Amino acid sequence: MQQGRLGGVIFFSRNFSQPLAEPAHLAEAAALCVEVAAAAPPGPPPVLSIDQEGGRVQRLRAPFTEWPPMACLAGGDPSRAEQVGRAIADELCALGLNLDYAPVLDVHTNPANPVIGDRAMGAQPEEVILQALAFLRGLESAGVRGCGKHFPGHGDTAQDSHLVLPEVQAERGRLMSVEVAPFRAAVRAGIQMLMTAHVVYPAVDGRPATLSRVWLQDILRRELGFRGVIVSDDLDMRAVAGADIEDVVVEALLSGCDAFLLCRDEERQLRAEEALYRAADRDARVRDRIEESGARLRRFRASLRPPCPNLDRLLSLPDPAHQALARLLAG
DSSP: OTTSOOOEEEEOGGGSOSOTTSHHHHHHHHHHHHHHHHTSOSSSOOEEEEOEEETTEESOOTTSOOOOOGGGGTTSOHHHHHHHHHHHHHHHHHHTOOEEOOOBOOOOOOTTOSSSGGGSSOSSHHHHHHHHHHHHHHHHHTTOEEOEEEETOOTTOSSOTTTSOOBOOOOHHHIIIIISHHHHHHHHTTOOEEEEOOOBBTTTBSSOGGGOHIIIIIIIIIISOOOSEEEEEETTSHHHHTSOHHHHHHHHHHHTOSEEEOOSOHHHHHHHHHHHHHHHHHOHHHHHHHHHHHHHHHHHHHTSOOOOOOHHHHHTOSOHHHHHHHHHHHO
16 A cells, blocks of 8 residues: 555455444544545546445444345335435445445345345345345445446355355256346446356356356356456455465456455465466466456546545434434334
8 A cells, every 4th residue: 555556445344443433433434545545546536445235244333324134125115225325325435435345136046045145135136136226326326336246146055155165056047037137137227347256157167257257258248248347256265265366366367357356365465466467477368358457447446436535424423314214124
């Protein structure tokens, strides 16, 4: 960060002093976002991102609104989902963040799923499409970009990719009509970022989607027509972390990923960066992919709201209207 080369970060709860409900800690959090943004070189705004879905996956707790799991939206009026997205974006903007890794576009088709479950907005693709796209509209209307996840669908796994490499044993036709359907709808709606799944779908390819040219180039780029940024899920997750990060990051790039999440180990981040430099020196394919992804990322960053924390807004939290909406959804 001190070298002024920062293009983007992902924040976790551990990055902020706790409890955030204390005004001094809110001020520290806002100051941290300002410091990170200042480390970016001149040009498009840096990516200041976070996972703020609701339920189990929300890195910012009180005085930020604590939302129930997004499964509560299923069967409801999609205008409620849009309100939730707008409320989340309002609070993230106050801190200076401009990207939320949401909405979840996975379809909850496996009750034994240990990692998605109530994070999904429905058990049918049509319901997920209805609610997730409304959530996305709300999020982006209030100044925060959304990222749909986890392509091509993590909802039918019985294992957690944080721990192992799951497989989905479904035929290609079923995958395209159920798992992929919300991603197809999100692409048509203009979503600008999608996150990959560290999941294998043997009916389509023997490689996990993050490392699959079939999924990322043949299907997502060519068949679905996606022109935005493809970001990997965390490459520190055990589903892919068993392999050398140098090999994984180059393979992910050549398979179609434009950006990579490495969320735990700074040393692995540096090794991944060096591996890309070395591979580019000796392989024109890597150089071409870096140039292509770099252009795509610059366009994406140019669409972001510049980070500008609003301490007065932060100190006004919790927001009574947001709290009332959360209670209404929680039933």
